[in-house]
Amino acid sequence: MSAFCIAGPTATGKSEIAAQVARLIGAEIVNADAFQIYDGLDLLTAKPSEAMRAMVPHHLLGSVPLTEEMNAEKFRVAALGAIREIQAGGKIALVVGGSGLYLKALTHGLASLPKADRLLREKLTGATNEELIAQLSELDPVGAGEIDRKNKRRLVRAVEVCLLTGRPFSAQRTGWNGAETIAGIFLFRERAELYERINRRVEQMFASGVVEEVRRTGEVRSTAEKTLGLREILALIAGEMTEPECVAKIQQATRRYAKRQLTWFQRQVSFWPVNLSRHDSSAAIELIVQRAKVFA
């Protein structure tokens, strides 16, 4: 995989910077945002503006129906395809997004494990954590010792993989601990500034008509259903909360999300950190362009 990435928490300003960088180095952008990849909810997911899209081709933006389930592997395959396509056209691929696991899957690969089996997963989800732990202890004693026993989602996946492959889950993970090379840039800002931007962005979303957008959006299922703010806006439409409450809720949820992203990316050694609170965007863009050129 030889694409350069720009990662960072929401509302940091990735899209704008990426578009500028792409324009300067003649790159095309591959979206690495788990929700902007869906077709619809453009306002709610803060997709790059028309202007940016007109300036630089964006791939994997709105390419999946809102009813389709997504996951890291699907993204990886799709992204790889987009990258190849871009490179075949003689251009540079610039991967941009804030979905940590998706990016990690792309830069470090994923073990070739079976995908989720609907029925099996449903059945396992119906079990209690204790039952799952007991089952995992049988199938994968090592994994059972390492796993977060309170996190059902992880327990289910672990048991699922054991059952589907007949081998312990813990023995099948790909080595992510090997030498990691710089895969890209981690853009971030000081907390106070980031939070202000988030708050402002949510307000702008409402001013631009997110509520209408959600109201006229058709069926949304599985993964897309988790879009931050969707539940809140639906509650607003149902009259279960006032608009100011709704705005505040979404701002809060977004701040928390941003914190999780910060925690994730700070640990990733393969990204070179760039603090946008300390560099103005033109300086940052210049810096990133240099890095990207070195990378290419």
Next chain:
RNA sequence: GGCGGGGUAGCCAAGUGGGAAGGCCGCGGUCUGCAAAACCGCUAUCGAGCGGGUUCGAUUCCCGCCCCCGCCU
């Protein structure tokens, strides 16, 4: 002015004569196929409106004061 209820962390809120549940917020973190997800940890200490008193010991009992809510005049 009278009667009743109440004043416990940023917010909501329980309980007890032996030295402060829980929730929210906030903060920190985990992360190998639902990831804008899921999960975990931390967060009142010359403390409990203020001042006295009783007691070996009071946040918990008594007295006074202040403030809030409801009702009454």
